[in-house]
Amino acid sequence: MSFDALTLECFIAVAETGSFTRAADKVARTQSAVSQQITKLETQLGKPLFVRSRQLTLTAEGEVLMGYAKKIVQLNRDAMDRFKHPELQGELRFGLPEDFASVFLSDVLSEYASLHPRILLKVECDLTLNLFARFKKKQFDLVLVKMNKPEDFPNGIDVWSEVLEWVGNKRLVSLDEDSPVPLVVSPQPCVYRARAIQSLEQLNRKWRIVFSSHSYAGTVAAVKAGMGITVLPRNMVPDDLQIIRTKNRLPKLADTHISLLKHHDKNLAVNSLEKFVVERLKHE
16 A cells, blocks of 8 residues: 555645635645545545544544655655756745735745755745845845836836725724824835825825834734724735725725846746746736
8 A cells, every 4th residue: 555645635735724625726626636535545544534524624543644644745745856856956035025925925935845845945024115125235036026017127027916905994993084094004115105195195185104013914903903094905905804995085096016026037946936926826
């Protein structure tokens, strides 16, 4: 008896997501195919690996197998990477905004590091303008930044344009026309902060900053508490907050762009990470 790498990858995905549907997305297979792989594995071992309730959870035998499965899958990936991508090695410095790392890219980066274990991936989070300044000083090999379209940068890729929205807790925050708009924003320099203030001043609307945090989690917590409103991309608005659109009280915000910048096309590891991030972000 031997274990099949694909079967074990399906097993790990189901265990980590607690769902055949989410696991299928993760391994790029159909739900029925993933279910068949789990049934095959349980038949092979002669033991149930999951408690099948509203959310799938591991049995005691499943917990034991999980430790072995992760080692086997990783060893398989190490071997494949060594022979398929012998050139992908060395240190790679990647900079990105903290909110994108929190919401979109934590799983993407861990997956890339797992697939290419001989690349030492060094990741740093910072505000976009700081990232761009440090990138120009060659402190990063690749950066993900919120900026205008990078036509003036020969090795920049415009990944997508994002619609910005005013976001708040409608039950707790008041936007009286005669009162300054209470803003929850990141410290300078911040693209979203600049967009918010610029648009309010164009409308001759008074504003005041009531809370400032570098952290996406801190910003969301302050908005949930009703301290004020913030600016977020539409696809990053938490389910328990609301998009606020009020005519004559809050102006429409200009879109911003998400771009990947690199210095040149000669670094194969950088090219590999760039392609990987772009492909994953397009599926978000």
